Amino acid sequence: MPEINGTVIVTGGSRGIGASISTELAGAGLHVACLSRSGELPDLQGLDEAAQRRVRAMRCDITDADSVQAAFAAVPEMFGKPVVGLVNNAGIHLQGASATFPIADFERVMTTNATSVLLASQAAYPYLCESGSSLIVNIGSFYDKLGVKGNAAYCASKAAVGAISRCLAVEWARNGIRVLNIAPGYIETDLNREELNGEALQAFLKKRIPAGGPGQAADIGRLVAMLFQLPGRFLTGETLYVDGGQGMAL
Structure with a gap:
């Protein structure tokens, strides 16, 4: 892989998939600004001291x-490195019967999962243009192409992430900005480990997922880090499904 340098902003970077993305990027040589509501660092124990110094947290x-604009404006001075990437990872999952699902909850899911992708991308845009060659990775979901009971809000929000990714890829290609959407399936993290290891769900997933069970947060983190190391400018606008084959299996 070629040598890489610069700063990547990761939203929701303190826990779960975002934490894995942040540490994998730092391990690959990039500087990482981890944005989250808590303002906490992810677990850095798996990184050497040099890589740990490449990760900083911001609330x-x-x-x-206003919060997004202020945070993004502070990032270039955080390491003194150009901003070369953005990972829109932050999101929430609320579910309930569509006939009675509160519209306020629907709007909250759409705002957190989809509107924030455009908001953060707009804030990052001038910095990404300056670098001349940059990448936005959005974290969607394989639910974007499925009909899942009780998940109208989540499915709609993740379908919107894919649509936003395609539109930005087309509009911003001439600015040297590529945009990709990663759509994970069931991924085990520190946030859902207990639920996924429940006997009934574990048995269902082993049967339903061709790969034999859920993926790991590191599967997503390593893929994101790899995408930032790939040379070239022609891979853009695509959705990459990382679901162990579940979304296509009969």
């Missing part, structure tokens, strides 16, 4: 335009 509410 940010990705649903609030």
